[in-house]
Amino acid sequence: MRSRSPHPERLSAATVGVGVAAVLGIAWLGAVLGPADLGAGEVARAILDRLPWVSLDSGLSARETDILFLVRLPRVVLGLLVGAALALCGAAYQGVFRNPLADPYLLGVAAGAGLGATLAVVGGGGSTGLVPVAAFLGGLGAVVLTYFLGRMAGSASSTTLILAGVAVASFLTAVQTFVQQRNDETLRQVYSWILGRLSTNGWSEVSGVLPYILVTSVVILANRRVLDVLAVGDAEAASLGVDVARVRIIVVLAATLGTAAAVAVSGLIGFVGIIVPHAVRLMFGFGNRIVLPLAALGGAVFLTAADIVARTALSPAELPIGVVTAFTGAPFFALVLRNARVES
Amino acid sequence: MTMLTLNDVGVTQGGETLVESVGFSVEPGAWVGIIGPNGAGKTTILRAIAGLIESSGDISVDGKRISQLSIKERAQCLAMVPQRPELPAQMRVIDYVLLARTSHLRFWEMEGAGDLVAAQRALASLGSDGLASRRLGSLSGGEVQRVVLARALVQGGPLLLLDEPTASLDVGQAQNVMAMVDTMRRTRGLTVVSAIHDLTLAAQFCDRLVLVAGGRVSAMGEPRTVLTESSIRTHYGARVRILHEENGSLVIIPLRELEHLPGVGLGGLSN
Numbered sequence A: 001m002r003s004r005s006p007h008p009e010r011l012s013a014a015t016v017g018v019g020v021a022a023v024l025g026i027a028w029l030g031a032v033l034g035p036a037d038l039g040a041g042e043v044a045r046a047i048l049d050r051l052p053w054v055s056l057d058s059g060l061s062a063r064e065t066d067i068l069f070l071v072r073l074p075r076v077v078l079g080l081l082v083g084a085a086l087a088l089c090g091a092a093y094q095g096v097f098r099n100p101l102a103d104p105y106l107l108g109v110a111a112g113a114g115l116g117a118t119l120a121v122v123g124g125g126g127s128t129g130l131v132p133v134a135a136f137l138g139g140l141g142a143v144v145l146t147y148f149l150g151r152m153a154g155s156a157s158s159t160t161l162i163l164a165g166v167a168v169a170s171f172l173t174a175v176q177t178f179v180q181q182r183n184d185e186t187l188r189q190v191y192s193w194i195l196g197r198l199s200t201n202g203w204s205e206v207s208g209v210l211p212y213i214l215v216t217s218v219v220i221l222a223n224r225r226v227l228d229v230l231a232v233g234d235a236e237a238a239s240l241g242v243d244v245a246r247v248r249i250i251v252v253l254a255a256t257l258g259t260a261a262a263v264a265v266s267g268l269i270g271f272v273g274i275i276v277p278h279a280v281r282l283m284f285g286f287g288n289r290i291v292l293p294l295a296a297l298g299g300a301v302f303l304t305a306a307d308i309v310a311r312t313a314l315s316p317a318e319l320p321i322g323v324v325t326a327f328t329g330a331p332f333f334a335l336v337l338r339n340a341r342v343e344s
Numbered sequence B: 001m002t003m004l005t006l007n008d009v010g011v012t013q014g015g016e017t018l019v020e021s022v023g024f025s026v027e028p029g030a031w032v033g034i035i036g037p038n039g040a041g042k043t044t045i046l047r048a049i050a051g052l053i054e055s056s057g058d059i060s061v062d063g064k065r066i067s068q069l070s071i072k073e074r075a076q077c078l079a080m081v082p083q084r085p086e087l088p089a090q091m092r093v094i095d096y097v098l099l100a101r102t103s104h105l106r107f108w109e110m111e112g113a114g115d116l117v118a119a120q121r122a123l124a125s126l127g128s129d130g131l132a133s134r135r136l137g138s139l140s141g142g143e144v145q146r147v148v149l150a151r152a153l154v155q156g157g158p159l160l161l162l163d164e165p166t167a168s169l170d171v172g173q174a175q176n177v178m179a180m181v182d183t184m185r186r187t188r189g190l191t192v193v194s195a196i197h198d199l200t201l202a203a204q205f206c207d208r209l210v211l212v213a214g215g216r217v218s219a220m221g222e223p224r225t226v227l228t229e230s231s232i233r234t235h236y237g238a239r240v241r242i243l244h245e246e247n248g249s250l251v252i253i254p255l256r257e258l259e260h261l262p263g264v265g266l267g268g269l270s271n
Helices: A013-032 A040-049 A062-097 A109-123 A131-152 A158-182 A184-195 A204-222 A224-230 A234-239 A244-266 A272-284 A288-312 A321-343 B042-049 B071-077 B093-104 B113-125 B141-155 B171-188 B199-205 B229-236
Strands: B004-013 B016-026 B031-035 B056-061 B078-081 B159-163 B191-195 B208-213 B216-221 B240-244 B250-254
Touching: A013 A040, A013 A062, A013 A288, A040 A062, A062 A158, A062 A204, A062 A224, A062 A244, A062 A272, A062 A288, A109 A131, A109 A158, A109 A184, A109 A244, A131 A158, A131 A244, A158 A184, A184 A321, A204 A224, A204 A244, A204 A288, A224 A234, A224 A244, A224 A288, A224 B093, A234 A244, A234 B078, A272 A288, A272 A321, A288 A321, B004 B042, B016 B042, B016 B208, B016 B216, B031 B042, B031 B171, B031 B199, B042 B056, B042 B078, B042 B159, B042 B191, B071 B078, B071 B093, B078 B141, B093 B113, B093 B141, B113 B141, B141 B171, B159 B171, B171 B191, B171 B199, B199 B250, B208 B229, B216 B229, B229 B240
Parallel strands: B031 B191, B031 B208, B078 B159, B159 B191
Antiparallel strands: B004 B016, B004 B056, B208 B216, B240 B250
């Protein structure tokens, strides 16, 4: 029995293997499903054909190949990246602040990005071209503001930082509401961005966020053991040899960068950053070295699945993905909670 | 050479002086107890030694100024067991003990087989190898104290700081923990400094005591010179009787001050 083993609690290769298989499976499903009917086998062959030293005839027409490689796959990959980033960053925030209710938007990223996006829509006369850049800068700016406000209070403790985040978020949301109310003709664009959506124009969104999300993932995953040390509190972690303030700032910066990049291309998609890490904890274990990698894999699967629902449920109309994540995430989480209670 | 030297150490927080002009030194392998009434500054002194709070004056551990060591170097030369350790309820004992290897690893490195062996040995040396797979939330008070001591052992430094190691334990568990610390320091050559409330245990286990009152050292030396009925009355406001055992140890017995109770004289209960 696993719980009697004297070995430390670690992530098994089998679990990671299942997670990776789930990611590949959902990606393949996402590429197959949609308004244009692409065959499951054809999609698999077309993708394999692109691998080096593999040459297969997929049987897809040129138009179908374009749909697959320029419409479906970019969106699927964007979903995987954004989902992985939001869940990983949420788990990182929960670890670094030792607060199970922390989500990636804790320190004001959402409010800052919301304000940035609103200003871009209003300033651009309703065009949404500048929205990603403005949202990215707004989100980063808000967290920097939160950090300096927390430092002004004279302490780098997590409570001060979270309180500063609440203050900054309220302030920026107030400004955003004011700007939006003065320009109500742009309400629709801003609202649709706030609800969150994965929309792609070829591979540009993917290539735009990929570097940020890679850096974020490497930094957070490299700190997974140290984040476990923080679980015993700042003072004890320091006496064990961890530079707590430095770890906190590095992880928060990395998580903020990843979140801001995700928000810039997908708007404010709620629930992923909080539901997925908790589901992983309840199902697989509590240590950060288990939760962080599995949250990334789980987030990728969950958001891609939600996107499949969003674009097929009322096809050809599309549901906002944020609505789907909340609508499916809440009952799913209730189920996980119930099972966890039965087991314990 | 001394293991620990404090020279004119002071701690001020928010304009309030918590500790001032504290100086004493500890020989390698000794066990020094810091005693004194609540709020005297015992924990503050330990936290200053551990480098967890800013202090003035000099503190040297093993010949090195503590203020000049990096956080990691400090963790390699001293381990601190707080009075109320944070215990993440879901963490397994073995993982908790392994946290102490942090100062020997780079931040991205994971613990290796050698670290695991060290953790298992530390648990075994405290008779706690059976706890390795348990979750911290399921441990009793005595078990927690042993696991926390095992973590301090695994940290591997020569100096062990204990803040009230027996605070929440019953009399049997308290004796047991003190005996374990004593064994640890003898078998591993550790130097121990502990803040301690129970004066009898302090007298029985510590080589020397430092009596702190109002943030200053008021007396230090062997237990029998520091712990007198009058010094305890002065600093704790308590009336005690001190028994000298045949083996040289002391027993401190608090006496009930019956004259404090209204209407009850010393013979008043016989009616």
